[in-house]
Amino acid sequence: FVTEIKKAAAKSDMAADELGQLEKSYRDRRGYWKHGGIVGVRGYGSGVIGRYSSLPEEFPNVANFHTYRINSTSGFFYNSTFLNEMCDIWDKYGSGLTNMHGSTGDLVLLGTTTENLEPLFAEFSSRGWDLGGSGSAMRTPSCCVGAARCEWSNIDTMEINYQITQEFQDEMHRPAFPYKFKFKTAGCAVDCIASIARADCSIIGTWKGNIAVDQAEVANYAGKGMNIQEEIVDMCPSKCMNYDGKTLSIKDEDCVRCMHCIAKMTKALKATGEKGATILVGSKAPFVIGATLSHVIVPFMKMEAPFDELKDLTRKMWEFWDEYGKNRERIGELIIRKGMREFLEYIGIDPVPQQVKEPRRDPFFFWTEADLAK
Amino acid sequence: FVTEIKKAAAKSDMAADELGQLEKSYRDRRGYWKHGGIVGVRGYGSGVIGRYSSLPEEFPNVANFHTYRINSTSGFFYNSTFLNEMCDIWDKYGSGLTNMHGSTGDLVLLGTTTENLEPLFAEFSSRGWDLGGSGSAMRTPSCCVGAARCEWSNIDTMEINYQITQEFQDEMHRPAFPYKFKFKTAGCAVDCIASIARADCSIIGTWKGNIAVDQAEVANYAGKGMNIQEEIVDMCPSKCMNYDGKTLSIKDEDCVRCMHCIAKMTKALKATGEKGATILVGSKAPFVIGATLSHVIVPFMKMEAPFDELKDLTRKMWEFWDEYGKNRERIGELIIRKGMREFLEYIGIDPVPQQVKEPRRDPFFFWTEADLAK
Amino acid sequence: MALPQRRTDIGPPHFKEFLPPVIQKNYGDWKYHEVINAGLMVHVANSGDKVWSVRVASPRLLSTDTIREYTALATKYCGGYLRWTTRNNVEFLVSDESQIAPLQAELKEKGHLMGGIGSRISNIVHTQGWVHCHSACTDASGLVKVLMDDLSEYFTTKETPNKVRLAVACCVNMCGAVHCSDIAVVAIHRKVPVIDHDKVKNMCEIPSTIAACPTGAISPDPAKKSIKINEDKCMYCGNCFTVCPPVEIHDPENDGVAIVVGGKVGNLRSEPKFSKLAIPFIKNNPPRWPEVTAAVRMILEAYIADAKKHERVGEWIERIGWEKFFKITNLPFTFQHIDDFVIARETFRNTAAFKW
Amino acid sequence: MALPQRRTDIGPPHFKEFLPPVIQKNYGDWKYHEVINAGLMVHVANSGDKVWSVRVASPRLLSTDTIREYTALATKYCGGYLRWTTRNNVEFLVSDESQIAPLQAELKEKGHLMGGIGSRISNIVHTQGWVHCHSACTDASGLVKVLMDDLSEYFTTKETPNKVRLAVACCVNMCGAVHCSDIAVVAIHRKVPVIDHDKVKNMCEIPSTIAACPTGAISPDPAKKSIKINEDKCMYCGNCFTVCPPVEIHDPENDGVAIVVGGKVGNLRSEPKFSKLAIPFIKNNPPRWPEVTAAVRMILEAYIADAKKHERVGEWIERIGWEKFFKITNLPFTFQHIDDFVIARETFRNTAAFKW
Ligand code: SRM
Ligand code: SRM
Numbered sequence A, B: 001f002v003t004e005i006k007k008a009a010a011k012s013d014m015a016a017d018e019l020g021q022l023e024k025s026y027r028d029r030r031g032y033w034k035h036g037g038i039v040g041v042r043g044y045g046s047g048v049i050g051r052y053s054s055l056p057e058e059f060p061n062v063a064n065f066h067t068y069r070i071n072s073t074s075g076f077f078y079n080s081t082f083l084n085e086m087c088d089i090w091d092k093y094g095s096g097l098t099n100m101h102g103s104t105g106d107l108v109l110l111g112t113t114t115e116n117l118e119p120l121f122a123e124f125s126s127r128g129w130d131l132g133g134s135g136s137a138m139r140t141p142s143c144c145v146g147a148a149r150c151e152w153s154n155i156d157t158m159e160i161n162y163q164i165t166q167e168f169q170d171e172m173h174r175p176a177f178p179y180k181f182k183f184k185t186a187g188c189a190v191d192c193i194a195s196i197a198r199a200d201c202s203i204i205g206t207w208k209g210n211i212a213v214d215q216a217e218v219a220n221y222a223g224k225g226m227n228i229q230e231e232i233v234d235m236c237p238s239k240c241m242n243y244d245g246k247t248l249s250i251k252d253e254d255c256v257r258c259m260h261c262i263a264k265m266t267k268a269l270k271a272t273g274e275k276g277a278t279i280l281v282g283s284k285a286p287f288v289i290g291a292t293l294s295h296v297i298v299p300f301m302k303m304e305a306p307f308d309e310l311k312d313l314t315r316k317m318w319e320f321w322d323e324y325g326k327n328r329e330r331i332g333e334l335i336i337r338k339g340m341r342e343f344l345e346y347i348g349i350d351p352v353p354q355q356v357k358e359p360r361r362d363p364f365f366f367w368t369e370a371d372l373a374k
Numbered sequence C, D: 001m002a003l004p005q006r007r008t009d010i011g012p013p014h015f016k017e018f019l020p021p022v023i024q025k026n027y028g029d030w031k032y033h034e035v036i037n038a039g040l041m042v043h044v045a046n047s048g049d050k051v052w053s054v055r056v057a058s059p060r061l062l063s064t065d066t067i068r069e070y071t072a073l074a075t076k077y078c079g080g081y082l083r084w085t086t087r088n089n090v091e092f093l094v095s096d097e098s099q100i101a102p103l104q105a106e107l108k109e110k111g112h113l114m115g116g117i118g119s120r121i122s123n124i125v126h127t128q129g130w131v132h133c134h135s136a137c138t139d140a141s142g143l144v145k146v147l148m149d150d151l152s153e154y155f156t157t158k159e160t161p162n163k164v165r166l167a168v169a170c171c172v173n174m175c176g177a178v179h180c181s182d183i184a185v186v187a188i189h190r191k192v193p194v195i196d197h198d199k200v201k202n203m204c205e206i207p208s209t210i211a212a213c214p215t216g217a218i219s220p221d222p223a224k225k226s227i228k229i230n231e232d233k234c235m236y237c238g239n240c241f242t243v244c245p246p247v248e249i250h251d252p253e254n255d256g257v258a259i260v261v262g263g264k265v266g267n268l269r270s271e272p273k274f275s276k277l278a279i280p281f282i283k284n285n286p287p288r289w290p291e292v293t294a295a296v297r298m299i300l301e302a303y304i305a306d307a308k309k310h311e312r313v314g315e316w317i318e319r320i321g322w323e324k325f326f327k328i329t330n331l332p333f334t335f336q337h338i339d340d341f342v343i344a345r346e347t348f349r350n351t352a353a354f355k356w
């Protein structure tokens, strides 16, 4: 990466000072950046992260050194034409340094001055590229490559991702939430976008139906030296597979659709039947109450454009968050604080066993007047 | 049980009123007992539970109807001579109703008047039978039958139980703790006394060494129709067993000593090597923070009379509880509130992986000046 | 008549004097045991000596007459030696094989149930209930009686995949081991206590009543010189009633029992487990609680039908998954089933892999 | 020079215009894929069409020059079509088989690492560090560089039992997916911030500084017209520093990294798992952090040596048990390893069944 900074430094004073300050950090074993004031482009409250050097005298060209987040495309697909243009613009108005991509999924332009923000926005938006999210707003959603280049995708992750982004432009550009909100969409339980670990709303493709087995291909895998008993059958979490040395059979009713067997024998196994997604909510990093993984809210939702069911559910979740969420409280933290019941009742979803690993163990459960009337 | 009450009622007015009140409870679907004042025998603060009817006019003979807890013997062994004496005394001074035994392990005499408490105590203590515990005191310890009649016992549960009881008579009879404290001792991980679920200090026998296999007996079990692969090998939690249809072999280093294989093939398998116990603390009923199971504090402790190491550890634990425990806070709740480190450091025990299922997952851990100095 | 001289802090007698000779001789030196039938097992020592245990169900709540009946039999057939098990059964410890048959015959004749040994149900751990506890919101002994009547065949003869530990607790204090039983019944209140303000004013100490509440739901009501209760905080535990009876928690219409399943305490195969909520509420219906016995039997039979040999109820459910357990048993899944207490987050489903 | 007309709330362009024709044609209609080697895989559509993906490691922090280098290659060999993966690798999407070899040759010549496909390590997810974040207590890019230098063979050729996801977070905010990675590095402070009271007085808003503390450790210090910090409550997160720089959290002597292991996000075989603490602290030792690279390699190699095929790091550790993991790796077990946070009780060992 130092090579990268040096390349940029050859052309940009900003990059040169960035390099200088970084070298100092290495010597002193500490960083020299400050948070400082909020900056942005006209009419937007997000998309730019303000950064200031704490050593402005020493490194004047990074005195302010803001991040410009371009909303990337679904699946991070590009072509040379756009990227070259992007580079020209960025060399002109910024440090020439980028992150492809930021962890959330933005195309991050790393380091420019306050004055250059508006020109950058004009250049990019006029070419069809908007800003991504930041602050207490919906963040740039991201997804796995899905249907574009994966045989296992149960849903059109890229289209879902695009439509969410378009539908909620205002929520993305004008922070009005208690805190950040992230969407991530994976085409199957393999979760190549790590949605279950780092999205307030995780959308994971799945199916209702059987796994079709091509016995000839099973034989091929065996022939190529795969130990089907140990590598597949024994590793099936629901122990619903059986292999007699010839045929591989699956008790589909007991399959939990973990994807292991399909992933390891892609030519032999294929999910069939109705396709859709499981909707989970609430994952986030450890700050403040410890990391959380998303948990199941809707076991199965059909996923066909324009995805109204998902959009409506999202609005209801935001309403709940809006009404009860404290400042800097993620929706998952709120659900933990308020209890799953309040959340589910508010968004109008019934309790089902799929929402929990196990039922409660203590006898201290509440009864509403309505419950007692039943 | 109604038969029992009727039998007693034939001879005792108390039992008769007990029956009357109980029948009323069945009609009204509610109980009619009150907590009321503390009662006991001279010089003791525990051993008797005060009970009062909330319908004294209707049922005068149970207006007060206290429980007298006799400290049972280790393993609940008795002989006819004592029990007959006990019955005579109880018919004379009480309702003639008993619980053999109370859940904690006392021989419970169910229902007598305040006046009769002293005579009862004189009769029983003079015959060598003391009162058990109640209130915020050490409770009557109990144990499994262990070495007396079980081939799997790794420790002398009955002697341990006897010695703990004798050592801590004062802590048992004169409540001075923040809350109750219970000991339960099991000879092996089968835990026939449910110590891990309902003792502030659970003592569970175990071994350091191999499981000796008698292959001839293994063959016998197979011969008698046991499916050794499915019933034993596949059910071994550490998957450390192997059966080739003839010999059963165990990778002892990976055995977690769960007792499954030994329990199901007692003639073929035997624990060998050094014997001792694992000391766990903190289990209790759900009230108030939800039920807890005991957790490992000392993975392995030698267990030879007079069990000084155990007695010293107990005193240290009580000191810690004494110093930091709130009123009505069990030691397990205190450890959860204060953190395991404070507890372990106080009682002078080093951290070892056996104390946890898994290491912490969040990055928010503390450092003492001493830690930093290291 | 003068009382004998009282003695203090002597503890119980040493157990040795109550051990039959064969046990004294072979103490700690047993080789193996064999379960001969549900009510009889033999332990064989390395010396070759044997001791037979004849196990009899007991209601735990025993009259002196019944105890005398036991001692008479013990004296007649096994030198007066007997013990109680940790689940409150009686065991006659016989060292003379020839005495077993006559003992069993007389026990049978006197109507005692022999059983509980091996892979089956044993005595139902339970506590005081309406018999003796102010805190009870059901009767433990009564429930145990009707359950045992219904399931006795599983005590005396029929086998289950593994031991099935049943328990009853008459309130959330759970004096039994309900929180770790295969199938258990726990009695619960469901409504905030009703306060009789005038009586409270006169009969109760306001501060101690407030202090009694574990959730801090009680605050003073100066106007009424009484207390008020925060509905959202109250978990219906009844502690306030304990110290201040005019705060009435009992409510025949809304008191009843919940059924929890899947707990265990032994370490065999899998870690000890807590029982989890299966049925949030069944109304008290004494004297025979038919809905409760039916529910317990239904769950027990679902387990027997589907579990592998040696699987405990909890191990069976974890293998098939809770979602499948609710499907098989047809039990409704309600908001009460979803944990909202201290470790709730750990019970949420953090995976996309589950059954329909 | 006039700027073009700005447009708002238009979102990103639709992805279709960036998809190579072969993908547009076979969108959602793929049959299977084959991993040809660490840097090359082919996806075959039901139509028989194929698309080859050539994957190249990228430092993620890219200069415009490097991006231009990628686009030049894409234009030359695959119609200008390329994408980035969710782990920040670059994939050239080739539809003409004959172009693969020359593309690979030129990539090699230009010194790009091809790999990361299949059962091996891939790019190391990481974040800003000293390059751009005020919150950083180490440098992410630097750590990633030295780790990749040391482990590159596992990216380009060598196989591991299953994928091994590595990550680096430069502070406890964990902007990467460190909390669910196979082996990850997270930077931590270890001391309560040092307060420069005079500066605080002048530069900071006391109330907002107090409000910034997630644990409520900060209270006003009226005497000094400054703040004070409760040592027991502070978890060294640095939020106070964010809003009030004179509250200095950086401390070169005590800042460093922890290593966590055993996390995963996929649902295959076992549920997603959090990473757990393996090594509580290693001092920052730039530019090459030799102690960190050695520790990561040691853990990786222990996993490779002992895990079954398809077992992820966390699955391997859970099978052998954490006590055995610490034994095999010889890592010291300290008080820091024992959870004392919100779900601590769930991590205690509630069983007598464990390994020595
Ligand atoms: C740029 C980026 C790291 C990167 O190099 O890729 C980043 C950078 C920052 N993150 Fe992050 N986060 C980035 C993705 C994440 C992720 C990963 C994700 O989105 O998938 C997470 C974990 C998932 C989550 O949301 O919990 C993440 C969890 C945080 C947190 C903790 C939030 C929490 O609730 O736990 C903070 C703290 C905060 O919000 O004040 C944070 C705060 C920050 C701040 C704004 C620190 C600050 O207060 O200024 C960082 C600005 C650095 C800078 O100088 O630009 N960042 N942050 C990522 C965004 C780029 C993009 O838009 O693509
Ligand atoms: C008699 C007995 C039930 C029985 O029928 O066997 C019993 C009866 C009572 N228990 Fe218990 N507990 C009895 C064993 C238990 C057990 C089981 C055990 O000891 O193995 C437990 C669960 C394990 C534990 O200690 O957590 C138990 C957990 C409680 C609790 C909850 C304590 C907690 O920390 O969660 C309470 C509430 C309290 O202490 O105020 C309680 C309170 C009570 C009180 C004193 C209720 C009260 O406030 O008056 C009951 C008196 C009933 C009466 O009228 O005699 N009892 N209690 C058991 C004692 C007999 C004996 O000495 O052998």
Ligand code: SRM
Pocket (backbone or CB within 6 Å): B075, B143, B144, B145, B146, B149, B150, B151, B152, B190, B191, B192, B193, B194, B263, B264, C033, C041, C084, C085, C086, C087, C088, C089, C116, C117, C118, C119, C122, C123, C162, C163, C165, C177, C180, C181, C182, C263, C264, C265, C266, C267, C268, C310, C312
């Ligand atoms: C007599 C008693 C000990 C005592 O000191 O009183 C006892 C005695 C024996 N138990 Fe037990 N257990 C006794 C309570 C328990 C308890 C405690 C409880 O139920 O509260 C448990 C824990 C239950 C749990 O895990 O929830 C218990 C779980 C076992 C197990 C484990 C079953 C399993 O695989 O999970 C075995 C082993 C077996 O059955 O293969 C066992 C095996 C045995 C053996 C075979 C041990 C031996 O070699 O002598 C004894 C007789 C067999 C039998 O079936 O009863 N005993 N046993 C208790 C009889 C209670 C009763 O009247 O039924």
Ligand code: SRM
Pocket (backbone or CB within 6 Å): A075, A143, A144, A145, A146, A149, A150, A151, A152, A190, A191, A192, A193, A194, A263, A264, D033, D041, D084, D085, D086, D087, D088, D089, D116, D117, D118, D119, D122, D123, D162, D163, D165, D177, D180, D181, D182, D263, D264, D265, D266, D267, D268, D310, D312
């Ligand atoms: C390209 C990418 C999706 C994207 O939209 O960019 C992708 C693509 C594929 N993944 Fe993935 N995964 C990608 C990130 C992930 C992630 C997310 C992450 O690492 O943050 C995961 C979750 C990791 C985890 O569980 O912690 C992931 C876990 C898998 C697995 C599960 C491995 C396992 O058994 O646990 C498979 C299945 C397999 O390898 O057998 C898989 C399989 C695949 C397949 C074979 C799917 C297919 O049929 O096309 C793809 C290429 C194989 C390969 O080895 O890379 N992919 N894959 C991502 C490449 C990242 C990279 O540059 O290395």
Ligand code: SF4
Pocket (backbone or CB within 6 Å): A144, A145, A146, A147, A150, A151, A152, A153, A154, A186, A187, A188, A189, A190, A191, A192, A193
């Ligand atoms: S998550 Fe599933 S659908 Fe998406 S890329 Fe990975 S394997 Fe393919």
Ligand code: SF4
Pocket (backbone or CB within 6 Å): A235, A236, A237, A238, A239, A240, A241, A250, A254, A255, A256, A257, A258, A259, A260, A261, A262, D269
């Ligand atoms: S998808 Fe998973 S659960 Fe289903 S059969 Fe395959 S391995 Fe088993």
Ligand code: SF4
Pocket (backbone or CB within 6 Å): B144, B145, B146, B147, B150, B151, B152, B153, B154, B186, B187, B188, B189, B190, B191, B192, B193
């Ligand atoms: S706990 Fe172990 S030693 Fe004690 S009786 Fe049960 S099996 Fe025997």
Ligand code: SF4
Pocket (backbone or CB within 6 Å): B235, B236, B237, B238, B239, B240, B241, B250, B254, B255, B256, B257, B258, B259, B260, B261, B262, C269
């Ligand atoms: S005791 Fe348990 S862990 Fe050890 S070998 Fe037997 S079954 Fe396996």
Ligand code: SF4
Pocket (backbone or CB within 6 Å): C127, C128, C129, C133, C134, C135, C136, C137, C169, C170, C171, C172, C173, C174, C175, C176
């Ligand atoms: S469980 Fe409740 S009601 Fe039953 S004895 Fe214990 S305290 Fe009393």
Ligand code: SF4
Pocket (backbone or CB within 6 Å): C192, C193, C212, C213, C214, C215, C216, C217, C218, C229, C233, C234, C235, C236, C237, C238, C239, C240, C241, C249
């Ligand atoms: S019932 Fe329990 S929780 Fe409710 S007010 Fe009374 S003491 Fe408090």
Ligand code: SF4
Pocket (backbone or CB within 6 Å): D127, D128, D129, D133, D134, D135, D136, D137, D169, D170, D171, D172, D173, D174, D175, D176
């Ligand atoms: S992890 Fe911390 S230091 Fe690194 S980018 Fe995120 S907030 Fe900044």
Ligand code: SF4
Pocket (backbone or CB within 6 Å): D192, D193, D212, D213, D214, D215, D216, D217, D218, D229, D233, D234, D235, D236, D237, D238, D239, D240, D241, D249
């Ligand atoms: S470092 Fe974090 S926890 Fe410590 S005082 Fe500052 S804000 Fe609070």
